[in-house]
Amino acid sequence: IAALENGELGPLLSPGTLRGLEDECVTDVKVPGTLHFGRGAVEGGSGVTVGLGGPEFETSLANRVQPGVVAGTCSPSYSGALAERLARVGPPESEPAREASASALDHVTRLCHRVLADLLFQELQPHFNKLMRRKWLSSPEALDGIVGTLGAQALALRRMQDEPYQTLVAELHRRALVEYVRPLLRGRLRCSSARTRIRVAGRLREDAAQLQRLFRRLESQASWLDAVVPHLAEVLQLEDTPSIQVEVGVLVRDYPDIRRKHVAALLDIRGLRNTAARQEILAVARDLELSEEGALSPPRDRAFFADIPVPRPSFCLGLPLLLGRLPLSRLARPSLACLPRPRSPSLVRPRAQR
Template sequence: MWVVFLRYKDEAQLYKEEHLRNRQHPHCYVQYMIAIINNCQTFKESIVSLKRKYLKNEVEEGVSLSQPSMDGILDAIAKEGCSSLLEEVFLDLEQHLSELMTRKWLLGSNAVDIICVTVEDYFNDFAKIKKPYKKRMTAEAHRRVVVEYLRAVMQKRISFRSPEERKEGAERMVREAEQLRFLFRKLASGFGEDADGYCDTIIAVAEVIKLTDPSLLYLEVSTLVSKYPDIRDDHIGALLALRGDASRDMKQTIIETLEQGNTQVNPNYVPIFREIIVPSLNVAKLLK
């Protein structure tokens, strides 16, 4: 039977590739992809049911009703299907994510409002996805939105020009983090999972931006690094460049001092900065 599932996997991949060539086709792509995903759970349940019915001796002897190789194939198909649907979401979010941390954003862009509405609309369409897959999909959407927000912070799209701008920018970041938190709590309702930590990362970064006394920057940045040990030198350099008031010597001192520290990593910590690249900027440039 696993041969049938491998064929199913190949056909699902071909279906996705057809859509990537033209997002207008096939018609009802999202609905059919949801069916492909849900079929995986149905197949798994059917396999267990058939084994329970026709392999009674094995069941009585305590043989597992599931077959890891088949379950693995089906879970891989479902995971790929969920990833495909999330790609649809983030293709529609691209324009609005690109507005974050720009002068337009600071002056009152409604980008995060649109991001929240778009994500919620898509997840209304995803309502029929079976729970184990939808739960993972919701958590991944949450993580990825926050990663994209942090990526915008690190891309040096704006440099604050005054304490007032830093305060306004930081407060906006906090408001938007709470807005995203509210959205994903709503989407994750009933899953019994707390993923608030993702949005806490945006708030922690905002604290560094909001700080009014530059002489305390080292303490604030070191607190951030202790919470998020996968932060690299280029992240710190980009964050200080975003503030717009740290001298070259101060940036260098902060980075060098932090490099000498010995951060204890919580074994339960899930890296979030690791995949955020500071594009076309190295530490030397950020220190200028």
């Protein structure tokens, strides 16, 4: 009892038994890793830096494996069971080591998810490049390619355990919608008439429904993503300013990381140039930004518009002095309501000396 109280009691297992358990653990982890990730990822050869999470490791891993292999080996359940097994046979002071191993396994799982998502979206990028163009309005070819490619990977993804699978498919769901909306807000399409707006909005709704059906089949639990494209379609199709304001309010309520620049880009796409109407609509997003100053940003898995950059917005003339210098005939033209931002003085070329 005295030896136990003073910490003088040695380990319950003999040194030979401990070494045997260590060797067994190393072998159980190393052999599957060597088979699936390549000998370089395990032993540091072929220019791969040993140490999880480094860019060299991620780049080499993405070049060495296919999605099905990553899906089959990213589940932490097996390695997690080994960590729990060692913790049970170890002394109480091994708890910090168990927690550290659990954290490392979680990091490896997230790394594998990112590598797998990168591989999938590299394959999908040619299809996303065809979105929001004239042909997209009349042909489902681009979206069919996206849905078909993602659906074809479903069986490989389903080899994972439930918890990591749900995490991965939710991220794929989020990223697919982000990549779908990105070309829209970057202004690939410009609606020149109410008829065009109706066509674009209708196509957006059809695509949104098809993507929703796909991720339901994949058992995605990220249902918060389903409404984003229909909201954007409504903003494009509605005619009167109060209705657009209401729809933008719903949009910023459901996706609080949206900003005025995103709403302004959407108004540019629908061709809304009336300065007063634009300001009334943008005020909804501005009020949200002011109310959320100092608030925490949404977690990474709930971010959406934060991952969608948009071109620099135009600025609207609001200075009486500048307005007074323009002829009335020019002020009456809607196309001159907003002008491009002036370039920085450092970027303006000096006039050539005569």
